[in-house]
Amino acid sequence: MVSFKGIKEFKPHLAQILVQVTFAGMYIITRVSMVDGMNHFVFVTYRQIVATISIAPFAYFLERKKRPPLTWVMLFQIFLLASGITLSQNCYFQGLYYTSSTFGSAALNLVPVLTFAIATFLRLENVNIRSLGGQAKVIGTVICVSGAMVMTLYKGPSIKFIPPGVKGHHITYNSQANDLVLGSILVFGSVVIMAAGLAFQAPVLKKYPAQLSLTALMCLIGSVQSGLIAVICEHKKYKIWRIGWNIELLSVVYAGIICSALGMFLQAWSISQKGPVFVAIFNPVGTIVTAIFELIILHVYLHVGSVLGATLIAVGLYSALWGKANDTPVEDAEESHHNITLSLDFLKRKRRPPEDIENVT
Numbered sequence: 001m002v003s004f005k006g007i008k009e010f011k012p013h014l015a016q017i018l019v020q021v022t023f024a025g026m027y028i029i030t031r032v033s034m035v036d037g038m039n040h041f042v043f044v045t046y047r048q049i050v051a052t053i054s055i056a057p058f059a060y061f062l063e064r065k066k067r068p069p070l071t072w073v074m075l076f077q078i079f080l081l082a083s084g085i086t087l088s089q090n091c092y093f094q095g096l097y098y099t100s101s102t103f104g105s106a107a108l109n110l111v112p113v114l115t116f117a118i119a120t121f122l123r124l125e126n127v128n129i130r131s132l133g134g135q136a137k138v139i140g141t142v143i144c145v146s147g148a149m150v151m152t153l154y155k156g157p158s159i160k161f162i163p164p165g166v167k168g169h170h171i172t173y174n175s176q177a178n179d180l181v182l183g184s185i186l187v188f189g190s191v192v193i194m195a196a197g198l199a200f201q202a203p204v205l206k207k208y209p210a211q212l213s214l215t216a217l218m219c220l221i222g223s224v225q226s227g228l229i230a231v232i233c234e235h236k237k238y239k240i241w242r243i244g245w246n247i248e249l250l251s252v253v254y255a256g257i258i259c260s261a262l263g264m265f266l267q268a269w270s271i272s273q274k275g276p277v278f279v280a281i282f283n284p285v286g287t288i289v290t291a292i293f294e295l296i297i298l299h300v301y302l303h304v305g306s307v308l309g310a311t312l313i314a315v316g317l318y319s320a321l322w323g324k325a326n327d328t329p330v331e332d333a334e335e336s337h338h339n340i341t342l343s344l345d346f347l348k349r350k351r352r353p354p355e356d357i358e359n360v361t
Contacts, residue, residue, distance in 0.1 A: 011273075012269075012270040012273045012274045012278065013321070015266040015269065015270050016266070016267075016270055016278075016279060016282040016285075017282065017285065018266065019263045019266050019267060019282070020282055020283070020285040020286040020289055021286075021289050022258045022259055022262070022263055023259055023263060023286050024286050024289035024290040024292075024293050025254065025258075025293065026251070026254060026255045026258070026259045027286075027290050027293075028290070028293050028294065028297060028298065029247065029250060029251045029254055029255075030043065030251050030255065032247050032251075033247045033248045033250075033251040034093075036246075036247060036248065038243070038248045038251070039230075039234065039237075039240040040090070040093035040094065041090065041226070041229060041230035041233055041234055041240075042230055042234075042240050042241055042243075043093070043251065043252065043255070044086070044089045044090055044093065044226045044230075045223060045226040045227045045229075045230050046243070046252040046256065047252055047255040047256045047259075047260055048086075048219050048220075048222040048223035048226050048256070048260060049223045049227075049256065050252060050253055050255075050256025050257060050260070050261075051215075051219040051223075051256040051257065051259075051260030051261040051264070052216060052219040052220045052223055052261075053256075054256065054257045054261045055212060055215055055216045055219065055261040055262075055265065056216045056220070058212055059210070059212035059213040059215070059216040060213075060216075062212060063210045063212050063213050066209070066210050067210040067213045068207075068208055068209070068210065070208075074204075074207060074208055075217075077200075077204050077207075077208075078204070078208070078214065078217050078218060078221065079221055080200070081197060081200065081201060081204060081218050082217070082218040082219075082220075082221035082222040082225060083221075083222075083225060084193050084194070084196065084197035084200070085197065085218060085222050085264075086222045086225040086226050086229065087189075087190070087193050088190040088191075088193040088194045088197065089190070089226075090226065090229055091186040091187070091189050091190035091193070092108070092186070092187060092190035092191075094183075094186050095183045095184070095185075095186030095187035095189075095190060098182055098183025098186065107187045107188055107191050108187075108191060108194075108283070109145055109148035109149060109283060109284050109287060110145060110191050110195075111191055111194050111195050111198070111280050111283050112141055112144060112145060112277070112280040112281045112283055112284065113141055113142070113145050114191065114192060114194075114195030114196075114280075115195040115198045115199055115276055115277055115279075115280035116137075116138075116141050116277045116280065116281075117195075118195055118196055118199040119198075119199045119202070119275070119276050119277050122199060124199055124202050124203065124275070124276060125275055125276070125277050131326075132323075132326065133322070133323040133324075133325070133326035134323060135323070136319050136320065136322055136323030136326070137277075137319075137320050137323035137324055138323075139316075139319055139323075140281075140316045140317065140318070140319030140320025140321070140322070140323055141277075141281060141316065141320050142316070143312055143313075143315055143316030143319060144281060144284050144312075144313055144316030144317055144320060145284065145316075146312055146316070147284060147308075147309040147310065147311070147312025147313035147314075147315075147316055148284035148287050148309060148313060149309070150305055150308055150309035150312060153305075154305035154308075154309070155304075155305045156304030156305040156308075157304050158304075195280065198267075198271070198276040198279060198280050199276045201267075201268065201271050201276060202271050202272075202275060202276045205268060205271055205272045206272075209272065211265055211268040211269045211272065212265060214268055215261065215264045215265045215268055218264065219260055219261065219264070267279050274324070277324070278321075278324060281317065281320050281321070282317070284313045284316075284317070285313065285317065287309070287313070288309075288310045288313060291310070
């Protein structure tokens with residue numbers, strides 16, 4: 001039987017799988033709502049407001065004794081984190097408007113590599129490239145992203161698992177703009193901001209370890225920022241703020257409670273347990289789950305490229321997680337070498353002849 005300690009060690013893994021499943025559901029629901037005409041600026045704003053309302057009471061009561069004092073420096077750092085979330089979400093959806101869903105999905109899977117690079121550059125992630133674990137982390141991350149790129153850029157022949165009588169189809173964004181240069185800049189900019197936010201969140205959590213309170217503050221600040229951006233960009237379109245009892249309301253509530261509130265809390269908790277690269281490396285898993293949801297719910301054809309990419313992601317994810325568990329940081333190796341040297345010196349002194357000791361005294 002699996003021990004309780006063994007299950008406890010896999011809690012961050014299960015949390016990130018849950019995050020990716022919930023985010024895959026959001027991609028499906030949000031896609032349908034935006035095809036129906038929902039404005040993406042309004043969506044981001046309402047999503048942050050719903051997230052703040054849903055998580056703030058839990059943060060206030062559950063972390064009343066645990067929550068550290070909020071200094072101006074810490075508030076500024078949380079403001080920067082919230083700004084990153086606001087900018088990345090708005091740039092991402094605006095970039096999709098100018099490009100395509102395939103381009104946006106492919107770019108989004110670059111987050112693990114960028115997070116790994118930024119965290120390593122800032123020394124938030126220790127990688128001993130000379131060890132087998134460190135090499136597995138690097139190779140696994142590259143394979144993971146390669147699999148996600150294969151899934152989004154290569155289709156291949158279709159695999160028809162759809163029952164007879166049910167027509168398969170493909171869903172794309174009906175963009176009216178064709179500014180690919182601006183769209184590319186916005187999408188890649190949002191990916192860089194996402195990766196930097198994950199890397200920057202790790203040191204903030206060390207100083208402010210109350211994950212619920214941190215998530216609530218980020219959502220609160222983000223809702224104000226998103227609202228201001230929406231008012232500035234859509235100041236003459238008052239009707240876009242109205243949403244009915246339909247898929248638009250469902251997308252806002254689902255994205256706000258399940259994805260922003262619960263998802264951001266689980267991400268913050270996982271970062272505090274395993275680091276930013278561990279969280280980012282699960283990002284391509286959402287591509288697999290989204291493909292499965294599209295097949296089952298939207299009856300979208302599954303292609304050979306999706307199966308091949310999913311296999312690569314599974315292999316890369318296993319390699320990176322194995323490397324994460326077995327990598328020996330350079331600092332630990334140097335410290336161990338230093339301790340061994342001290343121990344050897346102590347043993348040599350202990351084995352010195354008695355006459356040498358008398359001469360010293």
